[in-house]
Amino acid sequence: MGKVIYWMNTSADGYIEDPDGRMDFMDPAEDFHEAANDHVRRISAFLFGRRLYEAMEQPWTQDLDKEGATAVEREFAQLYRKTPRYVFSDTLQTVPEHVTIVRRKDAVSVATRLKQEIDGTLQLGGPELAASLVDLIDEFWVYALPVIVGGGKPYLPVREGLRLRLVEHRSLASGIMFRRYVRP
Template structure:
């Protein structure tokens, strides 16, 4: 069965974006960007919610030729990576993406059972829909030293707790990575 990872930049007070929806405070330096590039190579399938897909699709396929090497590298990886985009409003997706408008929980169960590699989920709303069903196997939090005071929370309200075990910590120049496995 495939493992599903939810990895996201998060503020110290637990938000993935600020009140205006901005994530400008998560811009990675070269060290962190290279880590994300290397990690992304290991992902078999990337699951995107609509909003994240729209942000990614507006930027990564259209990098200028003078963009930094590390960004061009990720842009190529993102364009080629198989992606499943969950949306009830989009009518088409591009760049090696498949659009799913049906039940996300059932589709993710099917995708997990269809292989033995690693998938990632991107987008707080999509991840929030999967959490109560126990579909996320690992959380990778990239904690930025900023307090936002509001925005989209990393974790939704849940009816029952999710027990985690700390598997790794890693200090980068700009963030602290906390990797947790679901028990």
């Protein structure tokens, strides 16, 4: 049976987007990219909401050699491209190879089936998708960047509280804080 990890990068005040809907404050340092690569090496599949999928797909599937990308960024792109991706969307009609569209009405049943069938880690990304699948999430990961944006889209927009237990935390040299939580 697989494990579902909800991982999103946030500002220090807990937002994945600023009040204008931008994520340009998310310019992570090299040490973050190294930590992300270490994590992504162990991912069996990505489960994305549409907006996060669109933010990730284009930059990590293009030819990074032409853009002067670092070695760690090129490695992330290789890892990303070889990992199966599921995008939960009612609007997308076509996707490239290694990507599967899941309609939102089927989100819980498909995510449940994937969790039962895939023996590994399923990385869930996208706050609205995570809120709709919150009962399936085993771990909550936060990489908080050292910036305050003062509002915007929260990490997890749920309507009721959720108690968690901190099982790991560390600080990267760049000032990014990592926290990993599980249910008590």
